[in-house]
Amino acid sequence: MLTGIYGLLSACFFVVLDAVDVAFTEASVGAGISGLLMLAAITITGRKEAPKRHKPFLALFVVLVTGSMLIYGTLDMPYFGDPEAPVHQHVAPRYIHDSMEEVGVPNIVTSVLGSYRAFDTLGEVAVIFTAGIGVLSLLSLPRRRKKIKSEEATEEQMHERHMVVRIVSKALIPFILLFALYVQFHGDFGPGGGFQAGVIFAAAIILYTMLFGLDTAKKVFNPALIQLLAAVGLLLYACVGVVSMLNGANFLDYNVLADDPVSGQHIGILLIELGVGITVASVMLSIFFNFDGRRQAQAEIQAEKQQSEQEQKLKGEQDVSRTL
Amino acid sequence: MFLGLYNYWIVVLLMMIGFYIVIAHGNLVKKLVGLTIFQTSVFIFYITVGMVERGSAPIIAEGISDYSNPLPHVLILTAIVVGIATTALGLALVIRIKEAYGCVEEDEIQKQDQLSEDES
Amino acid sequence: MNLVIEIISGLSLLIGCFLCLSGGVGMLRFPDFYTRMHAVSVTDTLGACLVLFGLMLQSPNGLVLIKLILILLCTLFINPSASHALAKAALRNGLLPLEGKPDNQGGNKPSKL
Amino acid sequence: MLAAATIAILVVMLLAIIRCIVGPTLYDRILAFNMFGTKSILLISVLGFLMGRPEFLDIALVYALINFISVIGVLRYSDSAEFKVAPYKPHSTKEGEE
Numbered sequence: 001m002l003t004g005i006y007g008l009l010s011a012c013f014f015v016v017l018d019a020v021d022v023a024f025t026e027a028s029v030g031a032g033i034s035g036l037l038m039l040a041a042i043t044i045t046g047r048k049e050a051p052k053r054h055k056p057f058l059a060l061f062v063v064l065v066t067g068s069m070l071i072y073g074t075l076d077m078p079y080f081g082d083p084e085a086p087v088h089q090h091v092a093p094r095y096i097h098d099s100m101e102e103v104g105v106p107n108i109v110t111s112v113l114g115s116y117r118a119f120d121t122l123g124e125v126a127v128i129f130t131a132g133i134g135v136l137s138l139l140s141l142p143r144r145r146k147k148i149k150s151e152e153a154t155e156e157q158m159h160e161r162h163m164v165v166r167i168v169s170k171a172l173i174p175f176i177l178l179f180a181l182y183v184q185f186h187g188d189f190g191p192g193g194g195f196q197a198g199v200i201f202a203a204a205i206i207l208y209t210m211l212f213g214l215d216t217a218k219k220v221f222n223p224a225l226i227q228l229l230a231a232v233g234l235l236l237y238a239c240v241g242v243v244s245m246l247n248g249a250n251f252l253d254y255n256v257l258a259d260d261p262v263s264g265q266h267i268g269i270l271l272i273e274l275g276v277g278i279t280v281a282s283v284m285l286s287i288f289f290n291f292d293g294r295r296q297a298q299a300e301i302q303a304e305k306q307q308s309e310q311e312q313k314l315k316g317e318q319d320v321s322r323t324l
Numbered sequence: 325m326f327l328g329l330y331n332y333w334i335v336v337l338l339m340m341i342g343f344y345i346v347i348a349h350g351n352l353v354k355k356l357v358g359l360t361i362f363q364t365s366v367f368i369f370y371i372t373v374g375m376v377e378r379g380s381a382p383i384i385a386e387g388i389s390d391y392s393n394p395l396p397h398v399l400i401l402t403a404i405v406v407g408i409a410t411t412a413l414g415l416a417l418v419i420r421i422k423e424a425y426g427c428v429e430e431d432e433i434q435k436q437d438q439l440s441e442d443e444s
Numbered sequence: 445m446n447l448v449i450e451i452i453s454g455l456s457l458l459i460g461c462f463l464c465l466s467g468g469v470g471m472l473r474f475p476d477f478y479t480r481m482h483a484v485s486v487t488d489t490l491g492a493c494l495v496l497f498g499l500m501l502q503s504p505n506g507l508v509l510i511k512l513i514l515i516l517l518c519t520l521f522i523n524p525s526a527s528h529a530l531a532k533a534a535l536r537n538g539l540l541p542l543e544g545k546p547d548n549q550g551g552n553k554p555s556k557l
Numbered sequence: 558m559l560a561a562a563t564i565a566i567l568v569v570m571l572l573a574i575i576r577c578i579v580g581p582t583l584y585d586r587i588l589a590f591n592m593f594g595t596k597s598i599l600l601i602s603v604l605g606f607l608m609g610r611p612e613f614l615d616i617a618l619v620y621a622l623i624n625f626i627s628v629i630g631v632l633r634y635s636d637s638a639e640f641k642v643a644p645y646k647p648h649s650t651k652e653g654e655e
Binding site: 195 | 339344348391394415
Binding site: 172295 | 594612613615616618619620622623624625626627629630631633634
């Protein structure tokens with residue numbers, strides 16, 4: 001539970017430090033999805049922790065020694081907020097002063113992310129995609145044939161219980177989706193971009209899943225389609241690079257995508273942000289679906305076990321009474 | 325004199341909290357939580373390094389001349405999303421371990437491994 | 445005119461902050477979950493509305509105003525419904541309200557529902 | 558005025574964190590978390606005005622939405638496991654209570 005607060009707090013912190021884009025990401029990721037995934041994992045693995053066997057003195061000692069060494073190391077670092085620090089001397093001035101002429105996007109973070117360091121971002125998106133594949137291969141379940149009755153009962157339960165929340169969410173979900181699109185396409189001018197938009201989009205669908213049940217959500221958002229989309233996003237990103245190569249420039253050099261360099265850059269950034277958004281949203285969604293599917297499957301197994309135990313108990317009692 | 329360095333101390337403190345959790349707790353989920361805290365401390369480190377006094381958010385607007393360094397922001401922005409994806413992968417591994425061993429405590433898992441090795 | 449707007453916005457900010465603070469104190473001091481929830485959810489919504497209203501009066505252009513209105517609408521919708529869901533879930537999971545003392549006027553009646 | 562508002566909101570956030578750590582039940586914590594979220598929305602909007610860059614409002618809006626989602630998520634997951642209520646038979650416990 002405190003992870004959520006932790007995410008919020010660090011996001012506030014980033015706002016204070018002028019890192020709007022980072023705060024945006026942390027707000028949507030740290031406060032929402034990461035906490036939810038942790039919770040889902042905890043519900044599966046059980047809440048209780050085994051008591052510790054050995055005393056933590058050794059660990060404490062190691063931590064203290066490392067910490068003091070690190071603090072000793074900080075004595076040589078530049079002061080907080082010092083404009084003369086080495087970080088601000090290397091490429092940052094160029095980004096700040098020239099990006100408006102070269103890329104034509106007011107949000108420097110977006111222009112660096114999408115244009116100057118596009119290759120790096122491609123790698124990051126590939127990492128996200130790979131992580132998504134990893135989760136899928138670890139957790140995906142074979143398709144179930146029969147529907148278990150207890151599940152339907154729960155759906156009804158959810159409906160009865162969270163009527164107010166449901167109706168409010170019904171009104172809210174389209175709004176969240178619209179807002180995600182706004183973040184996606186307004187990322188050039190304000191804080192935002194593909195990463196944030198993808199997470200917000202996924203969060204909206206996660207809200208739908210939580211309120212209307214996993215099976216309903218899977219009917220609406222087909223898991224196979226989502227997995228396909230994850231790959232499509234990454235491919236879109238890479239294709240932009242290939243197209244710019246075919247036009248005679250370097251990989252991911254958008255200057256040649258249109259007649260003049262600035263509008264070429266605009267098109268390139270828009271396209272790759274779209275690719276990033278699609279990949280992030282679909283990877284997050286498929287991760288969540290798999291976690292939730294596991295949880296549900298486990299709960300069903302437990303319920304079945306309990307039922308069979310009860311039946312056995314009943315049978316045993318009947319046997320006892322018969323013998324009596 | 326050293327007061328200008330307090331941001332690094334906060335980072336070190338957070339990092340050590342995360343580190344301690346990773347070392348001292350046997351529960352694998354807790355270990356992942358510790359790793360997340362560790363990760364966030366690195367994020368904060370980058371952002372504080374990129375901060376400039378009297379600077380403003382790096383979105384070009386009229387009448388503002390000082391901006392923070394956008395480079396760390398870019399790095400961390402991607403790192404956060406990648407971080408959640410990798411954390412999810414770790415959690416997935418933990419779930420599989422739970423299904424295979426029936427627990428998520430480090431000692432127990434080692435004990436069970438030992439037992440199965442002895443048998444074979 | 446400008447001064448009047450300034451004063452109104454300052455006042456609403458002040459009242460909003462006061463409400464938030466009282467909600468925070470109530471959250472810390474009240475004896476059980478349901479009373480805390482009452483303290484928080486009531487003051488939270490009104491306090492947030494007032495603060496946002498105060499900010500709205502100071503907004504420099506239309507886009508900011510629209511965003512503030514959106515935030516206001518969101519809080520107005522979300523806060524009560526989240527509180528509602530929370531209270532319902534708590535009650536359903538067997539968290540009983542603290543019952544009044546016998547010598548109180550509320551008597552022995554359990555304050556359920 | 559804005560600075561005063563910021564300080565007041567920070568104090569409330571501190572109180573919420575205290576309740577979140579102390580909170581005897583899970584629901585107290587969720588409540589504190591919800592309150593914390595609302596307060597951070599306010600804090601971000603006020604800070605945006607204080608710094609003269611109202612672009613921050615986008616973040617506040619995201620908070621408002623994400624906060625709701627995480628509260629609902631916590632409620633959903635807490636239903637099934639934390640309280641050891643039999644996972645998919647909530648009615649039985651309720652009737653047991655009454």
